[in-house]
Structure formats: C-alpha cells, structure tokens
Amino acid sequence: MESFIHDWGYIALFLYSFGGGMLALAIAGVFSYTGDLNIYYAISVAVVSNFIGDQFLFLIARNNKAYAKSMMSKWGRKIALTHILMRKYGVWILFIKKYIYGIKTLVPLAMGLTKFDFKKFTIYNLLATIVWGIAVGFISYYLGQIFLDSLEEYKNVGIVTLILLFIIIFQIFKRY
Numbered sequence: 001m002e003s004f005i006h007d008w009g010y011i012a013l014f015l016y017s018f019g020g021g022m023l024a025l026a027i028a029g030v031f032s033y034t035g036d037l038n039i040y041y042a043i044s045v046a047v048v049s050n051f052i053g054d055q056f057l058f059l060i061a062r063n064n065k066a067y068a069k070s071m072m073s074k075w076g077r078k079i080a081l082t083h084i085l086m087r088k089y090g091v092w093i094l095f096i097k098k099y100i101y102g103i104k105t106l107v108p109l110a111m112g113l114t115k116f117d118f119k120k121f122t123i124y125n126l127l128a129t130i131v132w133g134i135a136v137g138f139i140s141y142y143l144g145q146i147f148l149d150s151l152e153e154y155k156n157v158g159i160v161t162l163i164l165l166f167i168i169i170f171q172i173f174k175r176y
Contacts, residue, residue, distance in 0.1 A: 059112065
C-alpha cells in the first residue's frame with residue numbers, strides 16, 4: 001500500500017483537486033503526517049491542479065456560453081445561490097467557495113458568463129487557491145494523529161457503518 005501511495009498519490013491528488021477536491025488534500029495531509037507523502041509537494045500539487053481547474057471552467061464559460069449554460073441548467077437552485085453569494089460577497093466568493101460543497105465548480109462557470117475581468121479572476125483565484133491549499137493541507141497534516149487515533153478506535157465498528165455514515169452525510173450536503 002505504501003508503494004502505491006508513493007507511486008500514485010500525487011497523481012490521484014492532482015486529478016481529484018482539478019475538480020475542487022478538498023477531501024483529497026485532507027487525505028494527502030494525513031498521508032504526509034505518516035511520512036508516505038511530502039506535505040509541501042502535496043499542497044503544491046493540489047494548488048496547481050485546483051487553480052488550473054478553476055481557470056478551465058472560467059474559460060469554458062467565457063468562450064462557449066451556450067455549452068456552459070446547458071451544463072449549469074441542471075443545477076438551478078445552486079446557480080441561484082451562487083448568484084446571491086456573488087452579489088453579496090463580490091470577489092471574496094472565490095475564497096469562500098473553496099470550502100462550500102456544491103458551488104465550488106459553479107462559481108467559476110457563473111463568473112465566466114459575466115463580464116468579470118479574466119486577469120482579476122486569475123489573480124484572485126490564485127490567491128484563493130493558495131490560501132485554500134495551505135489551510136486544508138496543514139490543518140489535515142497537524143490533525144493527522146487525531147485522525148489516525150480515531151481510525152484505530154473505530155476500526156471494529158465495521159466498514160458497512162462507515163459507508164452508511166458517508167452516504168447519509170453526502171445526502172445531507174447534497175440537499176444544501
């Protein structure tokens with residue numbers, strides 16, 4: 001398992017972070033705590049991937065508005081929430097959205113559909129992504145022992161219980 005993490009950990013982190021995956025960075029932080037990954041490389045990989053992913057979504061919406069609108073039509077309620085948050089917080093939404101499940105991918109698309117300046121988006125997105133990577137990476141790294149202790153404590157509960165718990169949590173977050 002350790003060689004698998006060494007060989008594929010950063011690639012998996014890159015692919016998952018491209019879509020805004022905070023969970024992959026948190027797991028990489030714990031693996032960095034155990035010594036299987038390097039925390040600085042993990043944060044760097046996640047930041048670069050997440051930045052490229054957001055830029056990609058912004059440019060898709062900017063250059064192909066019809067396609068972006070058709071993609072976003074599935075999420076009417078979340079789009080409305082995204083627009084409200086954009087009006088309320090302005091560019092700070094780029095920092096806030098990194099931590100809110102369900103709108104991480106919609107904000108760059110919505111901003112790409114507006115007349116928001118690409119250079120401003122790039123600068124704010126870069127800053128927001130760096131803050132996100134450092135915060136999530138180092139918090140998960142420093143809480144690695146707590147996570148491992150709780151994993152050891154609950155290993156006898158059974159994988160079925162954990163799967164059910166994750167499904168329930170996913171369904172709760174999916175509604176909001």
